[in-house]
Amino acid sequence: MTGGSRRELRAAPKSRENLLGYLFASPWFIGFFALTLGPMVVSFLFAFIKWDGINLEDIKWVGTANYARAAADPDVRKALVNTAYYSFLSVPLGLAAALGLAMLLNQQLRGISFFRTIFYMPSVIGGVATIMMWIWVFNPEYGLLNDLLRGIAGIIAKVGVSAARTWEPPKWLLSQEWAIPSLIIMSVWGTGASMLIFLAALQNVPDSLYEAADLDGAGKVSKFIHITVPQISPALFFNLVMGIIGSFQVFTEAFLMTAGGPNKATLFYVLYLYNKAFQDFEIGYASALAWILFIIIMAFTLLIIRSSKMWVYYAGE
Amino acid sequence: METRSGAYYRVRRNAWRLSLYALAFGLSFAFLFPVVWAFGASFKPLIEVYRFPPTFFTWPPRWQNYPEALSKLPFAAFIWNTFVITISSTVGQILSASLVGYAFARLNWKGREFWFLCLLATMMLPGQVLLIPHYLIFKNLGWVNTYKPLIVPSWLGGGAFFIFLFRQFFKGIPQELSDAAKIDGASELRIYAYIFLPLAKPIVITVGIMSFIGHWKQFMGPLIYLSDYETYPVALGLRMYQQVEGGSFIHYLMAASVVALFPLLILFFLSQRYITKGLLLTGSKG
Known part of the structure; x- marks a missing residue:
């Protein structure tokens, strides 16, 4: 008994250890080759074919035609503009809201955990169920949002601004101009996760820095710009990268709330990709679209990482 | 002089804290309202759902909706x-x-x-x-x-x-x-x-x-x-x-x-x- 185990301890043969390692990691290896690397290669090749995904005999090699088609496709342009519009507004607004809430929670207030819970909750529970609820909030006639707006307009009208009397609130999801802003409002509602990451960063800023600034007679604004912002810049960096990656993949909201409408006003990139892949069964074209998205997301991520050397401050560097 | 300025700062600090609380409560309402709004609508008869101007809740609640x-x-x-x-x-x-x-x-x-x-x-x-x-x-x-x-x-x-x-x-x-x-x-x-x-x-x-x-x-x-x-x-x-x-x-x-x-x-x-x-x-x- 002891002899056997001692032998194992002394000389677990190298090949046996290798085998054990690969065996333990084998679920991931299967997944990596069958569901990541293999499909990546296949998807890359798909981007150069024309196929409806049914009969292998129908596969036609078309070279770079899919990419050329995407470059000329007005719907792709529309989807890219929509997605960029959504992303470049929802991410900064979400980050600003998250930072503002985190700073509010970072004040020494009683019952802070109650407020933190409320602000954080939407980002956890948000999904199809809350999307359905927001559809009803955005309803132009019977929704809460416009009820509030009409109330405010009524007060302004009473004060004497006559323009407010005839003012009509937006039709939100039903309007071409307001559909994307509606989705942005909803996305800011779900900013709680970024808020918690900011809050953790704020709580890690050493008090001594603020105390030193106080001695130098620094004001609130100056302390915020010269101490808080550099100190939390790693959190800002992380939230920015995750926000950009996430917002470029926006799908479910538009699929459920507007189906890309009205008049393609919310036709987002992934929604278009989904339509091409699973409604039109254009395997090749949709694969090319997926790779274009990959390259766009990669480019933005690398751009942020590159620029981070100039604005992200890491303690101890 | 000394005590007056102390009181002044205390009042100012309390006013600041009070406005922070007001802000926190206001924002809490804003974060909760879509869910509360839906919750209210889930207990309304259909005719009340489509009543103008809209309301948060109507009485009596229509439990049968569920x-x-x-x-x-x-x-x-x-x-x-x-x-x-x-x-x-x-x-x-x-x-x-x-x-x-x-x-x-x-x-x-x-x-x-x-x-x-x-x-x-x-x-x-x-x-x-x-x-x-x-x-x-x-x-x-x-x-x-x-x-x-x-x-x-x-x-x-x-x-x-x-x-x-x-x-x-x-x-x-x-x-x-x-x-x-x-x-x-x-x-x-x-x-x-x-x-x-x-x-x-x-x-x-x-x-x-x-x-x-x-x-x-x-x-x-x-x-x-x-x-x-x-x-x-x-x-x-x-x-x-x-x-x-x-x-x-x-x-x-x-x-x-x-x-x-x-x-x-x-x-x-x-x-x-x-x-x-x-x-x-x-x-x-x-």
Whole structure:
């Protein structure tokens, strides 16, 4: 008994250890080759074919035609503009809201955990169920949002601004101009996760820095710009990268709330990709679209990482 | 003079704190109002839902909305399906991520560092690139219209981030513990299952909750792979309340949404600590 185990301890043969390692990691290896690397290669090749995904005999090699088609496709342009519009507004607004809430929670207030819970909750529970609820909030006639707006307009009208009397609130999801802003409002509602990451960063800023600034007679604004912002810049960096990656993949909201409408006003990139892949069964074209998205997301991520050397401050560097 | 300026600052500070409270309460209302609004609508008769100007609640509440909404479509089945998919995936993610994490943290094998880099690289890949090949693979395996495409991938590694979490945790466990177990004749599998996995309980819970919530809410996967509505999870089932009967049954849609939200709400309040921890682990990785 002891002899056997001692032998194992002394000389677990190298090949046996290798085998054990690969065996333990084998679920991931299967997944990596069958569901990541293999499909990546296949998807890359798909981007150069024309196929409806049914009969292998129908596969036609078309070279770079899919990419050329995407470059000329007005719907792709529309989807890219929509997605960029959504992303470049929802991410900064979400980050600003998250930072503002985190700073509010970072004040020494009683019952802070109650407020933190409320602000954080939407980002956890948000999904199809809350999307359905927001559809009803955005309803132009019977929704809460416009009820509030009409109330405010009524007060302004009473004060004497006559323009407010005839003012009509937006039709939100039903309007071409307001559909994307509606989705942005909803996305800011779900900013709680970024808020918690900011809050953790704020709580890690050493008090001594603020105390030193106080001695130098620094004001609130100056302390915020010269101490808080550099100190939390790693959190800002992380939230920015995750926000950009996430917002470029926006799908479910538009699929459920507007189906890309009205008049393609919310036709987002992934929604278009989904339509091409699973409604039109254009395997090749949709694969090319997926790779274009990959390259766009990669480019933005690398751009942020590159620029981070100039604005992200890491303690101890 | 001295006391007057002291009082002045005290008043100013209190006014500042008071306005912060007012702001915090106002914002809390803003964050809660979509859910409260839907909750109110879920208890209204249809005619009140479409009353102008709108109201938050009407009296008496129409309780029947709930049983009526849930029996309009096989809602109990939707919930059950969601549980089947979610639990199977979550268990798979915990087991396979911890096993693979153990291999990367505690076993010495050739190429480990290289494969670890590959593992980290997979985090960068957006899922859309894999969407179409996955669909064709699962279609050819005959898995379309089953839960296998939604569950099986969870058992194959469980995702780079979760593997990473387990690896980091396992790396911190002293080597003496493994050595002692080996002297007693325990195999690596036993050491993993009886020593390391129980020690990793905080990570197991964190990963479990993150995985559960993620699978409960997933939409695109079921949308692509399931076409028979009786097999729908609740995320897809809710969508049918939008379509069936022309979408005019808002009170039913809201009631069903409230019920669908309920498990998530409960889980959120029970395990906010772990959810927060998981989130901050994500953040510290960056």
